[in-house]
Amino acid sequence: MTCKVAVLGAGKMGEALLGGLVRSGRPAPALGVTCRRKARAAEIEARHGVAPMGNAEAAAWADVLVLAVKPQDMGALLAEIAPAIAPGTLLISVAAGLTTAFFEERVPAGVAVVRAMPNTAVLVDEGMTVLSGGSHASQQQVEQAAELFRGVGHTLTVPESQQDAATALSGSGPAYFYFLVEAMTDAGVLLGLPRDKAHELAVRSSVGASVMLRDCGTHPVELRAAVTSPAGTTISAVRELERHGVRAALMAALEAARDRSGELATSYA
Numbered sequence: 001m002t003c004k005v006a007v008l009g010a011g012k013m014g015e016a017l018l019g020g021l022v023r024s025g026r027p028a029p030a031l032g033v034t035c036r037r038k039a040r041a042a043e044i045e046a047r048h049g050v051a052p053m054g055n056a057e058a059a060a061w062a063d064v065l066v067l068a069v070k071p072q073d074m075g076a077l078l079a080e081i082a083p084a085i086a087p088g089t090l091l092i093s094v095a096a097g098l099t100t101a102f103f104e105e106r107v108p109a110g111v112a113v114v115r116a117m118p119n120t121a122v123l124v125d126e127g128m129t130v131l132s133g134g135s136h137a138s139q140q141q142v143e144q145a146a147e148l149f150r151g152v153g154h155t156l157t158v159p160e161s162q163q164d165a166a167t168a169l170s171g172s173g174p175a176y177f178y179f180l181v182e183a184m185t186d187a188g189v190l191l192g193l194p195r196d197k198a199h200e201l202a203v204r205s206s207v208g209a210s211v212m213l214r215d216c217g218t219h220p221v222e223l224r225a226a227v228t229s230p231a232g233t234t235i236s237a238v239r240e241l242e243r244h245g246v247r248a249a250l251m252a253a254l255e256a257a258r259d260r261s262g263e264l265a266t267s268y269a
């Protein structure tokens with residue numbers, strides 16, 4: 001029998017994951033979803049053909065619960081669903097920062113918890129999801145969780161001690177690239193290009209570079225060297241990036257994201 005999966009909290013990430021589960025061929029009767037607002041529930045049902053249910057109902061019905069509410073809403077959600085969770089249920093949280101221990105303390109003893117950190121590229125089946133099993137999750141259950149996320153991209157399993165770092169790099173990662181494209185577009189405008197053309201050039205550069213990074217098997221240093229002609233334009237730009245500390249800024253940015261992820265666990269405990 002197909003395993004029943006319910007997504008609790010259909011916001012940006014919850015809806016992206018639900019859509020991915022539908023695309024990867026899971027039958028609608030084996031899928032569940034919950035929403036806090038009626039208008040959102042109607043929207044989700046119309047878009048994905050999955051009828052929303054209540055949180056406790058979903059918790060009692062599903063074999064796998066994907067918890068996709070914000071960290072600050074997780075405590076209330078767990079209080080609502082804990083009495084309905086059956087012993088064999090697999091709990092997968094995608095919440096930034098919250099540890100598997102946070103969940104284990106709030107659900108019936110022995111329930112398996114997997115912490116997962118996807119990114120929004122799951123919307124185009126190019127997501128990266130980083131997974132860690134909690135103290136009651138078997139290898140097989142971590143693999144079962146990974147299998148769900150492989151329907152929408154790639155997965156990597158890490159010790160939970162590396163999850164805050166992975167969240168900073170990969171969960172938040174797409175935002176840094178959008179930021180760069182936005183900044184490059186502005187720079188193009190500064191140089192006199194019309195905004196729509198500057199935007200197109202920035203997007204095409206980023207897509208071309210991403211595909212090369214993914215498909216050529218060449219180190220980024222080598223790829224950059226190939227663009228950087230002696231006494232040419234690129235090296236002049238690179239000197240300015242180094243002068244303005246862009247590399248150090250990225251390191252500081254990721255440290256801040258990693259630290260924030262760590263804080264989330266204690267803020268909502």
Ligand SMILES: NC(=O)C1=CN([C@@H]2O[C@H](COP(=O)(O)OP(=O)(O)OC[C@H]3O[C@@H](n4cnc5c(N)ncnc54)[C@H](OP(=O)(O)O)[C@@H]3O)[C@@H](O)[C@H]2O)C=CC1
Nearest residue numbers: 009010011012013035036068069070071073094095096118
């Ligand atoms: N966005 C991203 O790129 C990523 C997000 N995440 C994680 O995913 C989680 C959700 O983030 P995101 O999708 O961005 O946030 P959203 O605010 O878009 O989604 C959260 C959703 O949960 C709903 N919700 C809150 N409480 C309940 C409840 N008790 N029952 C049912 N639904 C509820 C909210 O309803 P309402 O509409 O009423 O507010 C909202 O639709 C977070 O924990 C975040 O850390 C992880 C990786 C990447």
Ligand SMILES: O=C(O)[C@@H]1CCC=N1
Nearest residue numbers: 095096167171172173
């Ligand atoms: O910003 C956040 O907290 C979430 C988690 C990773 C990406 N978005």
